Amino acid sequence: MRCLLVGRVSLCKSRQGFGFSQKCGLVNVKLKWVKDKELDAVVVGEKHVKAVSNLVSLLSSSPDYTLPIFHRGQLGLPPDLKLSSFLRRFPNIFVQRDTRFGLTSEAIDLHREEAHLLELNKGDLLARLCKLLMLTRERTLPLHSIDHLRWDMGLPYDYRHSLLPSHPDLFSLVKLSSDLVGLKLMHWDERLAVSHLQGLRNDDPMAFPVKFTRGFGLKRKSMEWLHEWQRLPYTSPYLDASHLDPRTDLSEKRNVGVFHELLHLTIGKKMERKNVSNLRKPFALPYKFTKVFERHPGIFYISLKCNTQTVILREAYDRRHLLEKHPLVDIRAAFANMVTSRGLYQKSLVDDFGTKIIYPEEEESESGSDYPLVVLL
Structure with missing residues (x-):
């Protein structure tokens, strides 16, 4: 109509x-x-993807892609959720070695591809961040507010260190009246x-x-x-x-x-x-x-x-x-597939030679x- x-x-x-x-x-x-x-279904399909992606980014900040388990406080996981339990949910993404946890080779490759796409689309991400600040009355937002929107905006996990310092002509860190630190857009861009x-x-x-x-x-x-x-x-x-x-x-x-x-x-x-x-x-x-x-x-x-x-x-x-799909959408879809693939394998048997055989169950077809x-x- x-x-x-x-x-x-x-x-x-x-x-x-x-x-x-x-x-x-x-x-x-x-x-x-x-x-x-x-x-x-869109929301359900991305369950755990944000948490997994943040954890992958955190682990990737280490030279050997591993960190001690006591770093769990940085992950933003619920206090009643054991880290080891979370890791075991996604064995094709995370590996645990004694007191450290790390990434599988597939997860490392996907993170590198994501970092490459972020670099290629840096201009787009900067424009999004500028427009976000231009929506505000003072062209300023507290950093913690931007942190809440970081994933949705497609900003890098470490945007405070990897993105902002490289553009002093665009952004400035300011102390707000509430003693919070805010990000201020230096100049209004009428084109945006x-x-x-x-x-x-x-x-x-x-x-x-x-x-x-x-x-x-x-x-x-x-x-x-x-x-x-x-x-x-x-x-x-x-x-x-x-x-x-x-x-x-x-x-x-x-x-x-x-x-x-x-x-x-x-x-x-x-x-x-x-x-x-x-x-x-x-x-x-x-x-x-x-x-x-x-x-x-x-x-x-x-x-x-x-x-x-x-x-x-x-x-x-x-x-x-x-x-309209941003290039990062495919990366997140790949993470979602890695997250959900753990649930596709339900049945396993051991053959005469002691080899564990996995029988994948069929996925439900889309309908609606x-x-x-x-x-x-």
């Missing part, structure tokens, strides 16, 4: 934002959450101050691509509100929005635009909800700003898999497949419903 909606307001590209009479109050519309098994949506469209008004799971039904009132909301002016997330009344739908559209852009800056077009919880002040967002995820299920999907809430940008996926695409223009 496609609806062509003609707006009556014009966009202004000044840094001060848009001149618009804010008469539209924030409508209390509640839209139901509908499970999306295809996008849930174009959102993904602006790069795709030049229509007036700009509307977000909307995509619902099969079986998702919108009530008439909700559909009418969504149509009117899409007709509101689009405020670029790179513009100063302090003039917007946070109680209006116009402000909410700007907030949606911020997260729409933030998710487009990530490698997998998704991130854990908890990792954006401390971005309210830097991004100049209102209290309870993450409620936009529930209010706009056609733009965002919240997966509840793996004991966390993962926010996924719907438009970026065709079923469970990314439409297609998506109806609704783009409100």
Whole structure:
């Protein structure tokens, strides 16, 4: 279903934002959450990949790719999880030798390939980091906030030492008022101050691509509100929005635009909800700003898999497949295959010569419903 909606307001590209009479109050519309098994599969398919990748990067920092077991505190594992138990889950990635643990040759090769790709795509990663800082009010983020987003942004595990010092013209470490250390962007780059949506469209008004799971039904009132909301002016997330009344739908559209852009800056077009919880002040967002995820299920999907809430940008996926793949996606897919391959071998027998024979079980074939695409223009 496609609806062509003609707006009556014009966009202004000044840094001060848009001149618009804010008469539209924030409508209390509640839209139901509908499970999306295809996008849930994306989250489940990457279970443990982040932890494994971090551990591989940490081990690779050692000349012989091994570290003592007492280094487990650096791994970010749950306190009730024994390191030896974690290592035994992935014998094709990790090896344990007495009091040290290391990497298999396959894991070392994959890490080297990842490092090579990071070097080849350094310009892209720098642009992503610059745009992330440009989304903030002061072009500054605490380092711990960037640490939470590091994996999603595709930054190297040791980006503080391998990336930042090489670019003093772009970044500076600053002491924040809360005694935290922050990363500040030295100069505003107008060439980067174009959102993904602006790069795709030049229509007036700009509307977000909307995509619902099969079986998702919108009530008439909700559909009418969504149509009117899409007709509101689009405020670029790179513009100063302090003039917007946070109680209006116009402000909410700007907030949606911020997260729409933030998710487009990530490698997998998704991130854990908890990792954006401390971005309210830097991004100049209102209290309870993450409620936009529930209010706009056609733009965002919240997966509840793996004991966390993962926010996924719907438009970026065709079923469970990314439409635009960063080179790092294939590396992470390779890690995911190494992680999940441990579960493909269930049966083993010993033949007459004492040799252990492994019989692989067949993988389940992909299945799932297609998506109806609704783009409100």
